[in-house]
Amino acid sequence: MQRALEIGERFGKLTVLREVDRKHGRQHYLCKCDCGNEKVVMKGNLFGGQVRSCGCLKKDNHQNITHGQKGTRLYRIxxxxxxxxxxxxxxxxxxxxxxxxxICEQWIEFxxxxxxxxxxxxxxxxxxxxKDVNGDYNSSNCKWIPLSDQAKNRTNTPYLTYAREIKTLKEWSEETGIEYSTLHARLKRGWSEERTLSTPSLIKRKQ
Incomplete structure (x- = not known):
């Protein structure tokens, strides 16, 4: 059997002020929250820990998790x-x-x-x-770049297979030293993937 509550006893952010009229035979207490609000709580919920504030604690925890960023561009990303x-x-x-x-475990939560x-x-x-388009989302494989720079590395960029390796056009450009625009033009003209990547270019990719 649960003991009686004492005036001034604390449960989370709630401080017991006084007992109020019973509801359905169950004891309820008027409590004051640290934020200043008052709330009537069933005795069992105080003892069980189901209620620890007037409701502001849940709101505070949500704000802490999202840092007030919900709806911002970073949150959408x-x-x-x-x-x-x-x-x-x-x-x-x-x-x-x-x-x-x-996605790495650390980033599953915002x-x-x-x-x-x-x-x-x-x-x-x-x-x-x-950095590696075949790699995961984690701190060692991700970086922030200007929007214009990402165009060459979007996931709708063709993936080319050569020498049993699968890479984006941007990655092959960096590896072969052939300009991205040159590789793209070759593919558009109907060149095979092997010919596109194995044919040297007179114009090397700018460093």
């Missing part, structure tokens, strides 16, 4: 990343989660992603890029 990798119904899933692209973004120089004119 994080949400989009999760959708592409985890939601099988998303149209982009085959190019991300469907290819085995994963708090971890937010802290990394803050420390790695995020600005609203930058976008998230994976």
């Amino acid at each position: 994080w949400s989009g990343m999760k959708t592409r990798c985890l939601n099988k119904k998303d149209k982009a899933f085959p190019k991300y989660g469907g290819r085995g692209i994963r 708090n971890g992603f937010y802290e990394w973004a803050k420390s790695s120089g995020y600005k609203d004119d930058l976008t998230l890029e994976r």
Whole structure:
């Protein structure tokens, strides 16, 4: 049997003020929250820990998790990343989660992603890029780059297979030293992947 509550006793952010009329035979107490609000709580819920504030604690915890960022561009970037990798119904899933692209454990919750973004120089004119487009979303494989720079590395860029390796056009340009525009033009003219990547170019990629 639960003991009687004492005036001034605390449960989380709630301080017991007095007992109020019983409801359905159960004891209820008027409590004052640290934020100043008052709330009537059933005795069993105080003892069991189900109620620890007037409701503000849940709100505070949500604000702490999202840092007040919900609805911002950074939050949308994080949400989009999760959708592409985890939601099988998303149209982009085959190019991300469907290819085995994963999100590191620290970024599954927004708090971890937010802290990394803050420390790695995020600005609203930058976008998230994976250094290795076949790699996962994590702090060692991701960086912030200007939006214009990401165009060459989008997941709708053709993946070319050569010497048993699969890479984007941008990656092959960097590896072969052939200009991205040259490789793109060759493919557009109908060249095979092997010919596109194995034929030397007189114009080398700018460093």
